[in-house]
Amino acid sequence: MLFKQKIILATLILFIAVLDINSYIFMKFSEKAVLETEYQRAKNEQSFIIKNINDILKYTKPKDVQTCKDIVKSYKTFYKFYAEDIVIYEGEYIPENNDNIIINENLESPYDKLTLVYIKDIENIRRIKTKQTNILIYINIFSCILLVTFVYIVVCVFTKPMNEILKNIRVIKNGDYDKRLLVNTKDEFAEIAEEFNNMAISIKGNIVKLEKAIYEKQTLAENMAHELRNPLTSIKGFSEYLLKGNISENNKITALNYIYSETQRLQKLCNKILDISMMKYENINPIKLSIDKITTEIQTIYVNNTKDIRLNFNIKSKYIFGDYELIISLISNIIDNAINASKNKSKVDIEFSEDTNYSYLKVFDTGCGTKNTQDIFKPFFRDDKARSRENGGVGLGLSFCKSIVDLHNGKIYINSQVGEGTVVTVILPYIQGG
Amino acid sequence: LFNILVVEDEKAVNDLITMNISLVGYNYDKAYDGKTALEKIKQNKYHLILLDIMLPELDGFELASLVKSRGIPIIFITAKDSLSDKIKGFDIGAEDYITKPFEMLELLARVKVVIRNKYKEQIFVIENVTINLNERTVKKNDNEITLTKIEFDLLEILAENKNVALSRDILLEKVWGYDSECETRTVDVYIQRLRKKLNWEDKIKTIYKIGYRLEVL
Numbered sequence: 244m245l246f247k248q249k250i251i252l253a254t255l256i257l258f259i260a261v262l263d264i265n266s267y268i269f270m271k272f273s274e275k276a277v278l279e280t281e282y283q284r285a286k287n288e289q290s291f292i293i294k295n296i297n298d299i300l301k302y303t304k305p306k307d308v309q310t311c312k313d314i315v316k317s318y319k320t321f322y323k324f325y326a327e328d329i330v331i332y333e334g335e336y337i338p339e340n341n342d343n344i345i346i347n348e349n350l351e352s353p354y355d356k357l358t359l360v361y362i363k364d365i366e367n368i369r370r371i372k373t374k375q376t377n378i379l380i381y382i383n384i385f386s387c388i389l390l391v392t393f394v395y396i397v398v399c400v401f402t403k404p405m406n407e408i409l410k411n412i413r414v415i416k417n418g419d420y421d422k423r424l425l426v427n428t429k430d431e432f433a434e435i436a437e438e439f440n441n442m443a444i445s446i447k448g449n450i451v452k453l454e455k456a457i458y459e460k461q462t463l464a465e466n467m468a469h470e471l472r473n474p475l476t477s478i479k480g481f482s483e484y485l486l487k488g489n490i491s492e493n494n495k496i497t498a499l500n501y502i503y504s505e506t507q508r509l510q511k512l513c514n515k516i517l518d519i520s521m522m523k524y525e526n527i528n529p530i531k532l533s534i535d536k537i538t539t540e541i542q543t544i545y546v547n548n549t550k551d552i553r554l555n556f557n558i559k560s561k562y563i564f565g566d567y568e569l570i571i572s573l574i575s576n577i578i579d580n581a582i583n584a585s586k587n588k589s590k591v592d593i594e595f596s597e598d599t600n601y602s603y604l605k606v607f608d609t610g611c612g613t614k615n616t617q618d619i620f621k622p623f624f625r626d627d628k629a630r631s632r633e634n635g636g637v638g639l640g641l642s643f644c645k646s647i648v649d650l651h652n653g654k655i656y657i658n659s660q661v662g663e664g665t666v667v668t669v670i671l672p673y674i675q676g677g
Numbered sequence: 678l679f680n681i682l683v684v685e686d687e688k689a690v691n692d693l694i695t696m697n698i699s700l701v702g703y704n705y706d707k708a709y710d711g712k713t714a715l716e717k718i719k720q721n722k723y724h725l726i727l728l729d730i731m732l733p734e735l736d737g738f739e740l741a742s743l744v745k746s747r748g749i750p751i752i753f754i755t756a757k758d759s760l761s762d763k764i765k766g767f768d769i770g771a772e773d774y775i776t777k778p779f780e781m782l783e784l785l786a787r788v789k790v791v792i793r794n795k796y797k798e799q800i801f802v803i804e805n806v807t808i809n810l811n812e813r814t815v816k817k818n819d820n821e822i823t824l825t826k827i828e829f830d831l832l833e834i835l836a837e838n839k840n841v842a843l844s845r846d847i848l849l850e851k852v853w854g855y856d857s858e859c860e861t862r863t864v865d866v867y868i869q870r871l872r873k874k875l876n877w878e879d880k881i882k883t884i885y886k887i888g889y890r891l892e893v894l
Contacts, residue, residue, distance in 0.1 A: 472777045474689070475778050476778035476779065480778065484697060484700075487781065487843075488700050489842075
């Protein structure tokens with residue numbers, strides 16, 4: 244049942260009950276009063292009549308009962324105005340129904356064996372009562388109609404915000420989370436609307452977050468599939484080519500070379516993916532690392548790089564806090580990128596510095612630069628597909644770096660000018676007294 | 678001779694495709710990105726383009742729309758195999774679609790079908806033997822050689838995939854049909870007959886553990 248119907252029904256029941264109980268009690272009282280008055284009047288009349296009858300009998304002195312009855316009968320018309328009927332009975336008169344006022348009284352002696360029965364009709368009182376009941380029914384019907392109309396209008400006005408809320412909730416339920424409830428009243432409905440709006444806002448926020456996460460996962464999976472499929476296609480295709488083709492010795496070597504190099508690429512990809520996913524679960528214990536030791540190690544890695552690029556160290560700090568292997572991995576990944584971007588025989592600057600709270604590592608190159616300073620941290624993102632593959636990259640280097648930095652509670656970002664160069668900055672927390 | 682442009686940014690895959698199509702006698706040209714491909718299409722005449730979708734500079738779909746007016750048939754080759762991509766490819770007017778990783782025979786078969794539909798290629802010439810698919814006749818040095826239906830079908834499939842080894846199962850399926858109850862030994866018998874009729878004992882080679890190959894260099 245609708246809220247409106249409930250309110251109307253409840254009001255109606257209450258109203259009818261109150262009205263009818265009141266009317267009933269009032270009617271009962273007034274009926275009783277009227278009856279009492281009537282009875283009193285009848286009593287007076289009866290005593291007047293019986294006095295007269297006694298006087299008449301005293302003078303006429305009838306001999307038998309029949310004569311007595313006849314005399315009383317003859318006076319009946321005379322008393323018509325006062326009584327419906329007066330009869331002489333021997334013994335008590337038992338009335339058949341109670342509708343009339345009946346008074347029995349013995350006559351004076353010597354007729355005291357006889358009873359004068361006085362009967363007074365109260366038909367008019369009953370008529371009044373019926374009329375009253377009818378009026379009450381009309382009042383009931385009329386006031387019910389009035390009440391229902393009034394209550395309906397009032398309830399409609401009061402529940403209007405509720406309908407608005409319902410309508411909008413349905414809209415929001417169907418996915419339109421930007422829809423807002425508008426309630427101008429200053430009652431509970433306004434509160435409901437406000438809370439509901441807040442809920443819609445937070446749902447919207449969560450959905451956006453989820454969608455973004457799903458999108459990123461999907462892109463990652465798609466990219467991974469793409470990265471896996473290319474080497475697989477080559478390996479499968481070239482082995483089939485070797486197996487079935489009628490081919491020259493030169494082509495055989497080309498095919499075998501491809502199979503070999505593509506297998507290596509797959510292996511590299513597997514290792515990188517494993518590294519990154521391991522990184523997500525691992526907890527590191529940062530220790531105090533000597534920057535001298537780190538730079539020595541880095542220098543040995545790059546002493547004979549293919550592009551003949553000179554590494555320039557600028558050290559303004561003594562220590563850095565982190566996991567030795569991971570820090571070396573981080574720096575060498577960044578330097579790999581710098582070298583890949585640079586022209587032959589150019590230089591790459593590496594700067595270590597610190598302030599009270601943080602250690603800073605900056606790697607400067609004068610290479611080709613990039614526009615994608617944000618996307619470049621995403622897994623499998625390549626700034627330049629063709630060049631990156633030729634260098635044997637799998638598109639995970641910076642994504643790996645970001646995982647390492649995150650693990651150290653640090654930050655990494657890139658500033659770059661296309662054609663001029665790139666600066667990679669890593670900020671790691673410096674542990675006091677460590 | 679048919680000229681095919683292979684547009685694929687992955688050098689290994691590009692080489693794989695070109696090495697395969699050159700085996701069966703197509704000419705090829707390579708492009709590693711969309712822009713270069715577009716330049717090449719404007720300058721040279723190609724009979725077919727094998728086109729990757731994820732390309733640097735200009736992706737495969739864009740390139741296909743740009744060169745649509747030239748009426749060159751296009752087969753998309755890509756790692757993407759979602760239905761929506763396939764439909765998009767066909768909407769642009771692609772003739773066919775191959776997903777990586779693909780089988781060598783699948784690639785060759787699709788290339789062959791597109792070229793044959795487009796250019797009505799009906800005649801194979803292998804050294805001194807001419808095979809006319811329309812008339813279903815075979816001539817060696819202008820002398821007609823009578824072949825049965827099965828022998829002709831077998832010769833056709835070998836010629837289409839020249840220099841590529843075909844397994845007995847593949848031959849059985851392509852020539853006798855999927856539901857054939859013949860055994861692989863039947864293939865050997867028919868190969869023997871073909872060799873004898875064409876005097877091709879040295880051309881139709883038996884490849885150990887694989888099958889047969891028509892070798893033409």
